[in-house]
Amino acid sequence: MLAAENGRDPRLKAISDAIRVVPHFPKPGIMFHDITTLLLDHKAFKDTVDLFVERYRDMGISIVVGIEARGFIFGPSIALGIGAKFVPLRKPGKLPGRVISESYELEYGTDQLEMHVGAVQPGERTIIIDDLVATGGTLSAAIRLLG
Template identity: 50%
Template sequence: MSKTVKDLIRSIVDFPHEGIVFRDVTTLFADAEGFRMAIGQLLAPYKGERIDKVIGLEARGFILGGAVAHQLSTGFVPIRKKGKLPGAVISEAYQLEYGEAVMEIHDDALTPGERVLIVDDLLATGGTAAAAITLCQRLRAEVMGCAFVIDLPELGGRKVLEGLGMEVHTLCEFDGH
């Protein structure tokens, strides 16, 4: 029996806090066949579309986004946590469960009219991805969609992103958070 992407994701109970089940994609990344399958499935809806850059969100989105960009023969742009990028950046704050975080992109990473795809491992509340969408749009790029390995539907991230007019593509879902 062949494995699915979901089969290759390890669940770790009570990490990083009690009551949380952490969905660990490193086991997926370590399986060569599974990793290739995930990359193929992430980019499948966008084959034939013009994608100028793939945007990867810190940190596991760098791994996935880099591989997707390679397969699409396009550029890769990281969006990082505040203070991690050298040079001139633009910033966008977003809400966390307890507090606020800030994401940044180089101010010259995208040019007006470029078509971009946002990639990350996990869609939870949608805050990080929404901040990334805003950053790309502030640089006048066109966000073609958002692709994630995992969706946690109970946390409502898909609805947030779809409410921003985004197409959302996920490979699997897990209950809880």
């Protein structure tokens, strides 16, 4: 059971405080939320993983998908915590063996994600872990790969 104070988990403030905001990165007008400072705070990092595990533990999730690269930081820990397998989605040419790929648009061009053939079976329930959503292109490509 989540500890709650006024209906809000008190761990959320410490997690939020541990994330550095970098103005005008990577370009003017962007307020970038940098999770690398969260990773330096053992308790906030653990609380972040624990909150995901508590949320998804009893939802029948069989796969946690992590998008390269920061999805690899949280994804495996969450997968272990909920008893699911971890599936990495990588940039082109990083996975050995047979892969399927999906292209997507970025603010500044195009890219691709790849996944091992057979890593996900029909009917498996999945959550996708990434570190940010800008245009939504990466997340959309991940969903198409899983579909």
